[in-house]
Amino acid sequence: MKENETLKQIVLKALEEGVKEVIASFPDLDLNSLKIKIEYSRDEKFGDYSTSFALENSKLLKKNPIQVSQDLVAILQRKTDLFETVDFTPPGFVNFRISPAFLLKFVESSILKGNYFPQVNKSLKINLEFVSANPTGPLNIVSARAAATGDAMASLLKAVGHKVDKEFYINDYGNQVFLLGVSTLVRIREIKGESFTLQESEDTTSIEDVLEKNILPAEGYRGEYIKEIASSFLKDSNRAPKIESLLKEKKYRELAELCSAWTVESNLIWQRKDLDAFGVEFDNYFSEKTLHESDKVLAVMKDLETSGKIFEEDGKKVFRSTEYGDDKDRVVVRDDGRPTYLLADIAYHKNKIERGYDRIFDIWGPDHHGYIARLSGAVQSLQYPKENFKVIIAQQVNLLESGQKVKMSKRAGSFQTMSDLIGFLGKHGKDVGRYFFVMRSLDAPLDFDLDLAKDESDKNPVFYLQYAHARICSIFKEVGKETSAESAAGLEMTEERKRLLFWIARFPEEIFDSANAMEPHRVTNYLQSFAKTFTSFYLGKNNRLKDATPEVRLGLARICLAARNVLSQGLSLIGVSAPERMDKES
Structure with a gap:
């Protein structure tokens, strides 16, 4: 028994040795050509592990699976130090029950000596990006699910010997962030006594008119948290004088840009506090804005053009993402020379590659599934192996109370946040929240039963x-x-x-x-x-x-x-x- 060898590996090795004897009468058969695997017995009354070797290889062996199983059982029954019993059940399953003495010996040498985690043969440097919520408001419930599961993934990968950097990508650049600043400015002017107009649907109103007439755009942010942030800026001795000066001079665009930066900063502080309360710490917080400021976004175009995956159409530069399974080719530079979000994401992943990661894993929200093919294709065009980049989708979370779904709406500000949930669950919020988010596969929607989560009995x-x-x-x-x-x-x-x-x-x-x-x-x-x-x-x-x-x-x-x-x-x-x-x- 080797140190850090699992019980399953020991049983599999014994099975492989038994198979070698079984196929000794088949000189043309190579052990590597056979399917040899074990699994846990579906019913413990049959044993601890089982194998369907005889069934899965019946064509190669050209022998009745029952006969093969009987031959294998006869060989493995000799291993009395490892197995208490070895038998088979038709039509060809071999069942193993481990000897209690061996189990005790294994537990003494592993669990009771602190050897809990077998180590991988090759340690990898891994970048695991998760949460990466837009800095436009509090973390929502899907972000909480990604936080709990991503952090658990990192712990597992580290436990078996990998080096993992947990990363949070900050989308702090572009029109969405500017609209956040506009939304905050509208609330500042409201507090100062100005009336505003609430735009009900997107139209062609220019940004100058929006700012001049104090319009809250339809695609802006309306939550109560924006009002709170606006109020805090007016009480801030460092920010308030600048706000008063720019309002007096009617320099609304400049003030909107300042509000944008300040609101992003406030939201990030808020998000990091929520993550800290949830027991999730990141190694890196990476700002998209830094990519643009260092000209890394447009610079990545040279790599894409060198790969031959870029063509021009109507003055735009387009990436041939259909070659990688996307439903259409994607614009990366607009006809006015501005980069798209996709080009910024490509530049970000190039940065990850340049930092020397063997594997790059991203956890994205449920509405990003269609984005995978285009980014995966771009990463491949940068000569990064396809199998080394993986996107995992965190599916939707449905909060249930009394068996009914609790509605969520982000822009209206009535959504449930991570901090709302932790507060609702009380003193056990961190433990219960993390467990409930982790206990279902990320690729399936999760029904989060609030009644069960609040129950402090062992039904929970x-x-x-x-x-x-x-x-x-x-x-x-x-x-x-x-x-x-x-x-x-x-x-x-x-x-x-x-x-x-x-x-x-x-x-x-x-x-x-x-x-x-x-x-x-x-x-x-x-x-x-x-x-x-x-x-x-x-x-x-x-x-x-x-x-x-x-x-x-x-x-x-x-x-x-x-x-x-x-x-x-x-x-x-x-x-x-x-x-x-x-x-x-x-």
Whole structure:
């Protein structure tokens, strides 16, 4: 048994050795040409792992799958140090149950020695960009989902040995940001006693007229938070004199540009506070504005033109994105020479490439799916391998209260924010919010049940896990220092004890697989099943430490210690605390 080798890897290696013997009578067959894999048994009554090797390779072997399975079982049954039983079920599944002695040995050498996370063969330098919300207002619920899941992904990737930089891209340039400044200016003038006009639909009104007549554009921002920001600027001793001067001189455009920069700054401070309260820290905050100010955006055109993927049409420069699966080619420079948003995004990703990342991963919102092909194509045209760039879409979140959807509307300002949610969930907002966002795959819409999230009983999946951890801690408080045994080797292995040992032993491979797939929801699924197994163990006959003999108590304590470590480490990876005491622990 090698250090940091998972139980699944050990079983797979044993299977491969058995397959070598099976195919010894097939001189033309190469082991590499065969499909050899194992999976968890769908029903634990059949075993811990199973393989469908005989079925998947029946054409190559040209032999009845049942006969192949029988041959394989006969070979693997010799490995009595690893397997308690090996058998097969028709039409050709081989089932393995791990020996309790081997399980205990594995748990002692891994979980109880702090070797929780197997390490990858090659460590990669990874840029993981997520959240990257426009600095036009508070973080919303989808941003909260991206924050929780992105942070958990980073923790998993780091745990198995990768170097990960978490990055937040600030879209602080362009017309959208200018409209934010216009919106703030309208509210400043309102506070100063001027009336304003609310534009109901987009029209051709010039920006000069908008500013002169104090119009709040239809595409502007109307939330109450804009009023709060405007009010804070007028109370700011550094900003207020400049505002008064420019208002008096009617230099509205200059003031709108200042308001734009100030409002972006205010929103970013707000967003960073929300992220901090959610336990999410970024390594880099990267400003789009810096790309434009350093002429990096238009400069990337040279690379695109060198790649032969640019053509001109009606005075515009167009990227051949259809060659990469896009539904049409995309303009990157307008006929007046201004770059599009796409060109800025290409320049940003070129910057990531120049920073030497082996992998670039982006988490985007649900309305950006159509953008993937064009940016992926551009990255490839910059000679960055297609497989090294990946976009993950964070699907929509539906807040449910009493079984009904809670409506959200950003521009009207009536949407639910990350801070609203954390506040609504109370003192456990961070833990519950992060867990609920992580427990479903990002590529599927999430129904966030507010009633369940507020429930502090073990019906709530977060509390179910935390109660389990607290229960183990309370066990150790009861039995005191008598938990200092070096091994549980002398403990009789009942069914509940064997089941729990197996689920403990699964932890390293579950983390390794979750990290490789970048799917943190696998961790929550595993932890729920693990906690149920622990509960069965805890309620099982003769597993109460305080009622056991000293020898049995020491052995049980070793298993409980390993279980506590699994829960603590697993919760930590997804950003959830593992308290030692809870009000309702039992």
